[in-house]
Every structure is written in structure tokens, then in C-alpha cells.
Amino acid sequence: xxxxxxxxxxxxxxxxxxxxxxxxxxxxxxxxxxxxxxxxxxxxxxxxxxxxxxxxxxxxxxxxxxxxxxxxxxxxxxxxxxxxxxxxxxxxxxxxxxxxxxxxxxxxxxxxxxxxxxxxxxxxxxxxxxxxxxxxxxxxxxxxxxxxxxxxxxxxxxxxxxxxxxxxxxxxxxxxxxxxxxxxxxxxxxxxxxxxxxxxxxxxxxxxxxxxxxxxxxxxxxxxxxxxxxxxxxxxxxxxxxxxxxxxxxxxxxxxxxxxxxxxxxxxxxxxxxxxxxxxxxxxxxxxxxxxxxxxxxxxxxxxxxxxxxxxxxxxxxxxxxxxxxxxxxxxxxxxxxxxxxxxxxxxxxxxxxxxxxxxxxxxxxxxxxxxxxxxxxxxxxxxxxxxxxxxxxxxxxxxxxxxxxxxxxxxxxxxxxxxxxxxxxxxxxxxxxxxxxxxxxxxxxxxxxxxxxxxxxxxxxxxxxxxxxxxxxxxxxxxxxxxxxxxxxxxxxxxxxxxxxxxxxxxxxxxxxxxxxxx
Amino acid sequence: xxxxxxxxxxxxxxxxxxxxxxxxxxxxxxxxxxxxxxxxxxxxxxxxxxxxxxxxxxxxxxxxxxxxxxxxxxxxxxxxxxxxxxxxxxxxxxxxxxxxxxxxxxxxxxxxxxxxxxxxxxxxxxxxxxxxxxxxxxxxxxxxxxxxxxxxxxxxxxxxxxxxxxxxxxxxxxxxxxxxxxxxxxxxxxxxxxxxxxxxxxxxxxxxxxxxxxxxxxxxxxxxxxxxxxxxxxxxxxxxxxxxxxxxxxxxxxxxxxxxxxxxxxxxxxxxxxxxxxxxxxxxxxxxxxxxxxxxxxxxxxxxxxxxxxxxxxxxxxxxxxxxxxxxxxxxxxxxxxxxxxxxxxxxxxxxxxxxxxxxxxxxxxxxxxxxxxx
Numbered sequence: 001x002x003x004x005x006x007x008x009x010x011x012x013x014x015x016x017x018x019x020x021x022x023x024x025x026x027x028x029x030x031x032x033x034x035x036x037x038x039x040x041x042x043x044x045x046x047x048x049x050x051x052x053x054x055x056x057x058x059x060x061x062x063x064x065x066x067x068x069x070x071x072x073x074x075x076x077x078x079x080x081x082x083x084x085x086x087x088x089x090x091x092x093x094x095x096x097x098x099x100x101x102x103x104x105x106x107x108x109x110x111x112x113x114x115x116x117x118x119x120x121x122x123x124x125x126x127x128x129x130x131x132x133x134x135x136x137x138x139x140x141x142x143x144x145x146x147x148x149x150x151x152x153x154x155x156x157x158x159x160x161x162x163x164x165x166x167x168x169x170x171x172x173x174x175x176x177x178x179x180x181x182x183x184x185x186x187x188x189x190x191x192x193x194x195x196x197x198x199x200x201x202x203x204x205x206x207x208x209x210x211x212x213x214x215x216x217x218x219x220x221x222x223x224x225x226x227x228x229x230x231x232x233x234x235x236x237x238x239x240x241x242x243x244x245x246x247x248x249x250x251x252x253x254x255x256x257x258x259x260x261x262x263x264x265x266x267x268x269x270x271x272x273x274x275x276x277x278x279x280x281x282x283x284x285x286x287x288x289x290x291x292x293x294x295x296x297x298x299x300x301x302x303x304x305x306x307x308x309x310x311x312x313x314x315x316x317x318x319x320x321x322x323x324x325x326x327x328x329x330x331x332x333x334x335x336x337x338x339x340x341x342x343x344x345x346x347x348x349x350x351x352x353x354x355x356x357x358x359x360x361x362x363x364x365x366x367x368x369x370x371x372x373x374x375x376x377x378x379x380x381x382x383x384x385x386x387x388x389x390x391x392x393x394x395x396x397x398x399x400x401x402x403x404x405x406x407x408x409x410x411x412x413x414x415x416x417x418x419x420x421x422x423x424x425x426x427x428x429x430x431x432x433x434x435x436x437x438x439x440x441x442x443x444x445x446x447x448x449x450x451x452x453x454x455x456x457x458x459x460x461x462x463x464x465x466x467x468x469x470x471x472x473x474x475x476x477x478x479x480x481x482x483x484x485x486x487x488x489x490x491x492x493x494x495x496x497x498x499x500x501x502x503x504x505x506x507x508x509x510x511x512x513x514x515x516x517x518x519x520x
Numbered sequence: 521x522x523x524x525x526x527x528x529x530x531x532x533x534x535x536x537x538x539x540x541x542x543x544x545x546x547x548x549x550x551x552x553x554x555x556x557x558x559x560x561x562x563x564x565x566x567x568x569x570x571x572x573x574x575x576x577x578x579x580x581x582x583x584x585x586x587x588x589x590x591x592x593x594x595x596x597x598x599x600x601x602x603x604x605x606x607x608x609x610x611x612x613x614x615x616x617x618x619x620x621x622x623x624x625x626x627x628x629x630x631x632x633x634x635x636x637x638x639x640x641x642x643x644x645x646x647x648x649x650x651x652x653x654x655x656x657x658x659x660x661x662x663x664x665x666x667x668x669x670x671x672x673x674x675x676x677x678x679x680x681x682x683x684x685x686x687x688x689x690x691x692x693x694x695x696x697x698x699x700x701x702x703x704x705x706x707x708x709x710x711x712x713x714x715x716x717x718x719x720x721x722x723x724x725x726x727x728x729x730x731x732x733x734x735x736x737x738x739x740x741x742x743x744x745x746x747x748x749x750x751x752x753x754x755x756x757x758x759x760x761x762x763x764x765x766x767x768x769x770x771x772x773x774x775x776x777x778x779x780x781x782x783x784x785x786x787x788x789x790x791x792x793x794x795x796x797x798x799x800x801x802x803x804x805x806x807x808x809x810x811x812x813x814x815x816x817x818x819x820x821x822x823x824x825x826x827x828x829x830x831x832x833x834x835x836x837x838x839x840x841x842x843x844x845x846x847x848x849x850x851x852x853x854x855x856x857x858x859x860x861x862x863x864x865x866x867x868x869x870x871x872x873x874x875x876x877x878x879x880x881x882x883x884x885x886x887x888x889x890x891x892x893x894x895x
Contacts, residue, residue, distance in 0.1 A: 321757060344759030353757070361757040364750040371743070375758045378743050387740045 017079060018043045018174050018205035019064065019095070024073035026059055033059040035230040036073065041174070041222075046196055046206040048216040048237070051226035052249055052308065052476075057209050060226070061176055065097050066090035077174070096172030100179055102163050104151045110162050111147035114169055133169040141168065141198060156286075157188040164195070175199060176207040181215055182310065185287065193219045211249070211308055213242045213515050227251055243512070250478060250511035261466070263486050266299030268335045269350075269439040269470030275329030277315045277494075289315035290326070291494045295472075299438065302461065302471040304485030304502075306478060306510050312494040313474045314356075317443060321346050321353070334438040347376060350438035354428055354445045356474075358421075362428050365417025369409050370398035372416040373431050405430035406456060422453030429460055440464055443474045458484060478507055490514055535813070538865070542857045549853050550846070559840055571835020572828040580710070580718030582831045583824065584787055587721050588613070588780035590823035592805020594732055595776035597814045601736060602769035603749030608654055608669025609777045610802030611676030612647040616778020617785050618683055619646025621698055621793040624705040624786065625688065632704040639705050640782050647778015648771045650676065655770040659763045665770065673802070681795055688793055697794035707787040719787035725823070729816035745769050777802065807855050826851065 021039040025032065034056045041047040051057045062068045064075065066084030074081055077093045084090045104113050114134055115126035131147060138144050143165050151159060160180065167175060177196070181189045196219050200206050210216055216223060217237060224234040225248040233248040277290040290312040297303045307313060318324040320331065322341030331338045334350040346353075355362040363372055374394045377383050383394045398412040407426045409419055416424060425445070432440060442461060446454040461471050461484060475481050481488055488505050490497045490513040497513040551561040573579045592609045599606040620643035627635040653672060657663035681696070683689075690699030709716035736742035748755045748762040748769075755762045784797055808826050812818030833847030 323756070342759070343757055347759055355757065360751075361753050364747055364754055366750045367746065371747075375747065375760075379740055379759070384740045389738050389740060389743060391738065 016043055017041070018045075018077070019207075020076040020079075021060075021064070022074050022076075024060065024063060024070045024075065026056075026063060026068060027071050032229050034063070034070070035228075037226070037229075037231055039224050039231070039234075041205045041207055043173075043205050044200050044203050045221045046200045046208060046219050048220035048223040049207055049209045049226065050211060050216065050223055050245060050249055051232075052211070052478075055226040055249075056229040057226055058178070059229075061097060061178065061207070061209065064090065064176065065095055091170055091172065094171055094173040095176070096167030096170065096174070097176040097178060098160065098163050098167065098180060100182055102159050104159060104162060104166075106152035107150065109148050109150055110145045110154065113151055113162060114145070114166055130169065134165060137165055137168045140202065141195070143168070143195070157184055157191070160184070160192070161195075173203075174205045174207070176209070178209045179211075179310075180208070181210070181212065189215070211515055213245060216245070217242070225249055242515075246511045246515055247508060249515070250507045264300045264468075266301075266468050266470075267438075268296070268332065269299050269301075270295060270297040270334075270472060271330075271332040272296075273330045275316075275319065275326055275331065277312070277319055277324055277326045277329075279315070279494075281325070284327075288327075289494050290319070293329070293491070293494070293496055295489060295496075297439070297470045297472055299468045299470050300465055301486045302465050302473055302484050304481035304488040305472065305474045305491055306481045306488055307476070307491035307514055309476050311491045311514075313443065313476075313491065315494075317353070317355070317441060317474070320351065320441060347435075352432040352435060352437035352440050354425075354432050354440065354442040356443035356447065358424060358428060363416050363424060365415065367416060368413050369402070369407070369416055369419065369427060370395050370412040373398045373401055373412075373427055373434075375431060376435070401430040401434055402427075405433075405460070422449050425449055425453065425457065429457060433460060433464060436467075437464075437469060439470045439472065441472045441474070444476065445473070446480065478510055482507065482510070534865075538861045539811075542854060542861060545857055546850055546854050550850055553846060553849065554842065557842065559842055564836060564840060564842065567836055567839045568832040571839070572832045576713050577715040577717050578831065578835075580713045580715065581789075582828050583722045584709075584717060584719045585830060586820075586823040586827035587719070587724060587787065588783045588801045589805050589808050589826050590725050590819055591728070591776050591780035591783065592801055593809035593812065593819040593823060594728060594816060595773035595780075596806050596809040597732065597816055597819065598745075598769050598776065599773040600809070600814050601749045602745045602766055603752060604658075604766050604770055605666040606651065606654060606669045606770050606773055607666055607803075607806065608651060608672050608676075608774070609780075609805055610798055610800075611669070611673035612650045612774040612777035613781040613784070613798050613802045614673075614676040614680050615650040615781070616643040616645075616647030616774075617781030617793065617797060618680055618688070619643055619778065620782035621688060621701070621785055622683075624701045625690070625698060627705050628702045630704060632708075635702070635704040636707055636786070639786055640779060643778040643780075643782025644775040645778065647781060648775040651770050651774020651777070652767075654774075655767040658770070659767050680793075684793055684795055691792070695794075698792050701786065701791045705786055706791060707783070709787075717789075719783075721783050721787050724783075725820045729820055732816045741765075741768070777805075780805070804851065807851065811854065811858050825854075 017040055019039070019041040021037055024034055024037045026034040037056070037060055039049075039060070049057050049060070059068065063070050066087040066089050069083075069085065075084070076082065077095065082093055084093070105116070108116070111127055111130055111134070115130040134145055134147070143161055145162055145165050146154075151162065154162065164175070180192055184192065193215070196206050196208065200221070208216070208220060220237050222234070222236050223240070223245065225232040225245065227249060232251070272293060272295040275290055275293045276288055278284065279287045279289040293312070293316070295303065305313060305316075315324055319326050319341070321343045322345065323343070331341070333346070336349065338345070338349055359365070364375070371378070371394075374383060374397060377397065378389060378394060383390055383397065395412050401407070402409065402412060405426045407419075407423050407430060409423060416427065419427065440461070445461065446457050449457065461473070464471055473481060473484055482502070482505060486502050488500045488502060488510065490500070490510055492514050500509065554561045554564050571578055572582045592613065595609060595612070620639045623642035624635070624639045627638060630638065650672065651669070654665050654669045657668045658665045684696040684698060688698045689696065691697050707719050707721055709720065710718045736746060744755070744760045744765045745768070747758070747760055748765045752762045755765075780801060781798070784799070784801065785791070785793060788797075790797070804826055808822045809819055811822040811825075829847050829850055833844045836842040836846065837844040
């Protein structure tokens with residue numbers, strides 16, 4: 001497993017270990033999120049933790065910060081074994097995490113945010129001590145805060161800096177950065193990179209979670225790659241190459257391409273040109289979630305969109321539904337301009353959507369299965385005439401679709417929330433595919449499903465393709481994209497990094513594009 | 521229709537049993553309080569029964585008083601199903617009543633059926649418009665409907681105070697109340713009940729209960745409403761406009777409350793507009809709905825229970841000198857007990873096997889979301 005650990009690095013012996021994980025295993029039900037993970041971070045070192053989405057990075061860091069307890073394995077901080085039951089204990093031991101989403105109170109000032117914290121006497125005003133600590137942190141690290149500014153008025157990078165100061169004030173010596181550059185401009189990233197180096201040089205231990213190769217090579221000393229929950233490799237950055245790391249991240253699995261007829265490109269189903277969307281609609285000059293994206297999809301074709309989470313996939317879906325207003329770009333659905341965008345006009349234009357977050361946006365748990373299957377059918381004839389529903393006909397339609405899509409339930413009257421995840425997803429597919437849509441947008445369509453249900457979903461998507469419909473398959477699972485798509489668009493940092501023909505796409509090529517240098 | 525499953529029957533049985541237990545505990549509390557103030561519970565029970573259902577006249581009063589409570593309860597049920605938390609019923613009852621009174625006072629020479637219809641329509645319109653302010657603030661400004669509706673109650677009470685001293689003041693002795701309503705606007709009563717205490721508007725209870733159930737379950741409006749209440753994001757993603765649905769639900773809810781206001785005035789024993797005619801109906805109606813677990817049919821019965829507590833309390837006071845605040849104590853006790861029972865039921869449900877949870881296939885699948893929750 002980790003054959004290249006410590007021994008390969010001459011400095012490892014001299015540096016004492018700040019954080020050492022041995023054989024850490026975490027299971028959720030039958031799913032193993034972390035499988036016997038070993039990780040060693042030394043004082044004065046920037047350690048990059050790499051891996052695809054779902055590789056187990058976040059779970060591992062949640063264990064380190066006391067949010068989860070490991071099922072097996074041990075954690076040692078500064079050589080002493082620890083067992084955190086609560087996040088405060090990890091913080092007390094000197095472990096702090098800078099989350100992607102900051103844990104600050106926007107309506108309070110920066111100083112008040114620093115003063116907040118677990119204390120024995122809730123009545124004491126901690127502002128004075130907080131200011132003293134902030135001053136000493138500033139003298140040590142050069143990190144300056146603006147005590148009286150409200151956090152709401154601070155920029156993203158200033159908030160991040162405050163978050164770091166907060167951890168340092170609380171005595172954190174092991175700092176974990178969870179994809180810290182996600183919301184930063186390149187200049188701000190440069191500053192942060194310098195800061196990470198400085199913290200390490202001052203003797204702190206820094207863990208950087210990232211999948212951007214340029215960042216890793218810019219600041220990290222050592223790395224550990226996770227794949228499928230287990231360690232795929234580790235070593236010194238100086239002794240590795242970008243290609244090496246990508247290969248360790250994505251692996252070289254045997255590709256199972258599905259058999260199917262050649263593409264019979266039909267009528268255009270979706271055309272996107274020059275689409276640009278802001279990440280945060282309130283910050284017109286802030287970073288863009290989608291930047292000049294173009295897509296072309298015809299009937300009888302499956303277009304896969306590969307990319308790590310947060311590359312702009314969610315924004316693309318929300319823009320198609322009209323829930324986000326793009327700053328530029330044109331969209332055509334089924335060959336017609338799609339200008340007046342809203343969910344109902346998207347469906348009316350021939351679109352349909354298998355959403356990623358089924359529970360949140362795709363179903364009504366407290367309503368019956370037949371109502372869920374017929375949500376949109378219940379708003380037009382023949383199931384509704386003059387605003388009056390025909391429940392018998394709606395139930396009948398639901399029963400037919402349940403049989404066709406193999407939805408297992410006690411009856412069509414069962415509450416949707418009572419069904420198993422696989423059956424819920426089948427019911428969603430029944431709803432979305434039953435209208436013979438010109439375009440199906442499927443986002444992570446098999447997330448959380450077992451093998452049988454997964455196979456079923458894939459078959460249905462291929463059926464849609466076979467009958468001349470188009471599928472836009474958005475997924476963070478490379479194997480899924482590779483096995484179903486006719487063409488693959490690789491999306492990274494909101495830009496199209498490349499379009500590959502399925503025939504000559506490999507994991508390695510896609511992986512390289514996914515992690516290629518950031519769009520400047 | 522498929523026959524209800526055994527589990528559904530058991531749930532129904534459990535629910536009825538809970539209600540029975542609540543009733544018993546309430547009775548026990550009443551008995552203890554009565555003993556404490558030196559009144560024999562059995563004598564009090566006799567007086568209570570005589571005052572509420574002991575004679576056709578009193579039974580008529582009790583049932584007629586249940587109608588406004590029931591109407592407000594329906595208003596609560598509508599907004600609850602739509603996922604909105606509107607509590608402006610006192611204000612909507614008051615404004616609905618004022619609108620109905622303003623129209624009714626002009627109906628001297630209008631034939632009776634038309635006058636009654638006009639007053640009812642004016643009440644509904646008044647309530648709906650008052651609730652419309654809440655809906656508009658919510659839809660266009662994002663003002664929480666619970667806050668604006670609660671505050672508008674205070675405004676409505678002041679509006680009423682001004683009306684009965686200003687434009688609608690009409691009593692000869694300069695009391696803050698309107699003139700008596702014309703005979704043609706009074707809602708007819710069953711002639712067979714002595715004292716004409718049983719207004720025909722009790723027929724509204726079964727009609728509207730069934731009507732609301734049909735609207736909610738059999739119309740596309742009702743479907744959109746329940747969908748928005750069930751999962752507002754999913755509704756939006758499925759092409760339902762939850763804002764439009766919410767606005768309609770709030771207005772409909774206000775119309776029910778406004779009709780309750782009209783019923784209080786034109787089917788009550790005091791045919792004039794005065795301060796305080798609302799008499800706590802607005803908030804007690806919410807309790808009626810909660811006690812019926814937001815079932816329109818159940819609300820018919822709980823409304824009668826609440827009305828009988830009111831009427832019986834009055835008769836206890838006149839016959840036995842028991843303070844009528846006993847009624848408020850018992851109504852409060854009922855609400856608290858129901859809440860306790862609901863909390864217990866929730867705990868029971870959470871210890872029995874829950875709904876199949878989404879498979880934790882990718883606990884770290886969405887780093888973005890996961891990190892946010894971890895914070």
C-alpha cells in the first residue's frame with residue numbers, strides 16, 4: 001500500500017510526527033469510507049491530501065477533527081495517542097480546520113468572532129483577551145485582522161484569514177485547509193500559499209486538501225493520495241510528477257464500455273453557447289462558476305460531463321432550469337431558442353431532469369407514490385380537466401409506470417418517503433422518462449443505489465438513447481461517464497477543458513484534463 | 521378505493537385513544553379545580569350539561585358558536601397544508617366582520633337571501649384582503665408571514681376601535697358600537713328550536729369540511745398547494761410556482777376567517793358591531809385545528825368541544841358562581857396536553873424503525889456540502 005512512506009524522505013526521520021494515523025477505518029453501514037488509512041504529517045511540513053471526490057478525504061479529516069469516531073485504528077498527536085469524542089477535544093489538542101464554508105457570524109465584528117468560543121464562564125467578555133491573542137498572532141505570523149469590521153463587510157479572503165487567526169488564537173498547531181482556493185482569486189491564492197509555507201516554517205503542521213496539481217506542487221512537501229477510501233500512495237512531492245499523482249488518484253481500472261449501436265445523431269437536443277454564470281450572484285466581479293461553456297448534444301446521443309464536484313455542474317443544471325440567471329450565453333433546447341427560462345418552460349420545451357439531490361429537489365416524501373410519479377402530469381390533461389384531478393386515471397397511470405420501471409411498493413398509495421432509495425430513484429425515472437423527453441439531464445443518477453438498481457438506471461438511460469432521445473449525463477464518477485457516454489466533455493473550474501470521443505477516452509486522459517492547470 | 525391497511529387502522533385507533541386520554545385528564549383537572557374552590561364536581565357537571573346540551577335552546581347556542589371556531593380552523597388547515605405559518609386570524613376575523621357589517625348596515629331594503637349572501641361575501645372578501653397584505657409582504661418582500669400576520673392583528677383591532685367610534689358608530693346612546701343590523705341581514709335559524717338559537721350556518725360545517733377535502737385532494741390547485749407545503753424546493757423544480765400557491769393559500773385562509781367574522785355578527789345573539797366581538801375566536805380556532813390534527817372533519821368535533829367549554833363556562837358562572845376563567849384554564853390545558861401527546865407520539869415513532877434512510881454511499885461524495893454541515 002504505502003510503500004513509499006517516510007523512509008524515502010531523508011528529512012522524515014529528523015522531523016517529529018505531528019499527526020499520525022494508523023490503520024484508520026470508518027464504515028457507514030456496508031460502505032467503507034476509509035479503509036486502513038495510514039497518514040503521517042510532521043511538524044513544519046505542508047502535507048497535501050489528494051483524491052477524487054468520494055475518495056474519503058473529508059471523512060478522514062472529520063475523524064481527525066473529532067466529528068466522527070473511527071471504527072478501527074489509532075490517531076496520535078505529537079506522539080501521544082488520542083481518542084476524540086467531540087470536535088472541542090480535537091481543538092484542545094491543537095487541531096483546527098479551515099472549512100470551505102466559514103464558521104463565522106457575519107453580523108458580528110471580526111473581534112467578536114474571535115472572542116466567541118467555548119469558555120467556562122459564559123458571562124465573561126472575552127474581547128480584551130481575544131485582542132491580546134490576535135496581536136500576538138499578528139506578531140508571530142504577520143496575519144492582521146481589522147477588529148471592528150463586521151464580518152459581513154469582509155471579502156472572502158479576509159474571512160478566510162480571520163478563520164485562520166481564530167484557529168491560531170485557540171492554539172491550533174495542526175491546521176487543515178479544505179480546498180481553500182475554491183473561492184479565491186489567483187492573487188489571493190498566492191497570499192494564502194505564502195502563509196501556509198510560513199506557518200509550516202514556524203513549526204506548525206499544515207494539511208492541504210486539494211485536487212489542483214498546481215497548488216499541491218507550489219506549496220506541499222509531502223503528499224498522500226486516497227482512492228476508494230484507501231491510501232493509493234504517498235511520498236515526497238520533490239520525487240514525484242504530476243502524471244504520477246493523477247494516475248494514483250484515478251487509478252487504471254479496466255474500462256467496461258457498454259455495447260450499443262453506433263450513434264445515430266438525430267435532431268439537436270441541447271445547444272449551449274458562451275454560457276457564463278457567476279458563482280455568487282451578489283458579487284458581479286467575483287469568480288465565475290461557468291465561464292464561456294459550450295455544449296452540443298443531439299438526439300440518440302449520450303453526452304457525459306466529467307469533472308470533480310464544484311466544477312460548475314450544479315450551476316449548469318440550475319441555469320437550464322432558469323433558477324440562475326447567466327451573465328452571458330445562449331441556450332437552445334430541442335432546436336428552439338430557450339430564452340424565457342423557468343422550470344415549467346424547460347419541461348414544456350421537452351426537457352426532463354433526474355436531479356442529483358433527490359430528497360431535496362426531486363420528490364415529496366410525505367405524498368403518495370402516485371402523486372410523485374404524476375407531479376407534472378397532474379397539471380394538464382388528460383389527468384386534469386378544468387382543474388379537477390381524475391385520481392383513478394392518475395393511479396392507473398402510476399401503476400402502469402410502476403410495472404414498467406419495476407418500482408417495488410406495497411401500492412401506489414404508499415408514501416414516497418417510505419420507499420427504499422432505489423425504488424425512489426426508479427419512481428423519479430418513471431416520472432422523468434415517461435413523457436418521451438427530447439432531452440434528459442441526469443445528474444449522478446445512481447448515487448446511493450445498489451448494483452441491481454444501478455444496472456436498471458443505466459439500461460433506462462440507454463433505452464432513452466436508443467429511441468432517439470438525448471441524455472446529458474453529469475457525473476463525478478469517471479467510470480459511469482466512460483461506460484455510458486458517446487462523447488465526454490471535461491469540465492474543470494467552470495471551463496470546458498476538452499471534449500473527447502468515447503472511443504479514445506481513458507481514465508488517465510480525463511483525469512489529466514480534470515486536474516490540468518487552472519484556467520487563469 | 522383500496523381498504524385501509526392494518527397499520528393505518530392501528531394508527532387511527534391510537535389517535536382516538538390519545539384524544540380520549542386528553543379528554544379524561546382534562547376532566548380530572550376540572551374536577552380538582554372545582555373541588556379546590558368548594559363546588560361539587562357532580563353538581564357542576566349537571567350545570568355544565570344543562571348549559572350546553574341540556575335543552576334544545578342551549579344546544580343550538582353551543583353548535584352555533586362552534587361555527588366561527590370551525591371556520592378559523594379551516595383557515596389554519598389551508599395554510600398549514602401549504603407550508604405557510606399564518607396566525608393573523610384574529611385580525612382577519614375582525615376585518616371580515618367589519619366589512620360584512622359595513623355592507624349589512626346598507627342592506628335595509630335588500631331582500632333577505634341576497635342580503636345574507638352579500639354580507640357573507642363581504643366578510644370573506646374583507647378577511648381575504650387583510651390576509652392579502654400578509655401574502656403580498658411575503659411574496660414581494662420576503663417578510664415572514666408569521667410576523668406580519670401577528671402584527672396586523674393589532675392593527676385590525678385599532679381599525680375596529682376607530683370604526684365603531686367613527687364611521688360605523690350608530691347606537692343612540694353614543695356607545696362604541698354600530699346600529700343594529702337590519703332584520704333582512706340576520707342569518708336564518710331553524711324554526712323548530714325554541715329561541716331560534718340554532719342558525720342554519722351549522723350546515724356550513726359538514727359542507728365546507730367535505731368541500732375543503734375535495735379541493736385539497738381533487739383539484740390541481742389543492743395538489744400544487746400540498747406539493748408546495750410538502751417540499752417547497754421540489755415544487756419549484758417541478759414547475760410549480762410556490763409563491764403563487766402560497767399567496768392563494770393565505771388569501772383563502774383569510775377568507776375563511778373573514779366568513780367567521782360575519783358568522784359571529786349575523787348568526788350571533790348580538791346583531792351589531794362592537795369592540796371585542798371577536799372574543800378570542802381567532803386563536804382558539806388554531807387550537808381547534810391542532811386538536812383535530814389538521815383534519816377538516818375532526819375540526820367539526822373539536823370546534824363543538826371548544827364551544828361547549830365556552831358556553832358551559834358561562835352557565836357555571838351564572839348558576840354556581842364558578843369563575844368563567846375556568847374555561848380558559850381548561851382550554852389551555854387541552855392544548856398543552858395535546859402537545860405533550862404529540863411529543864410522545866413523535867418519540868415513539870423515532871424509536872420504532874424509521875423511514876429507510878438514504879444509503880450513505882458517499883459520505884464524502886459532496887465535499888462542498890459536507891464541509892458546510894461539519895462546521
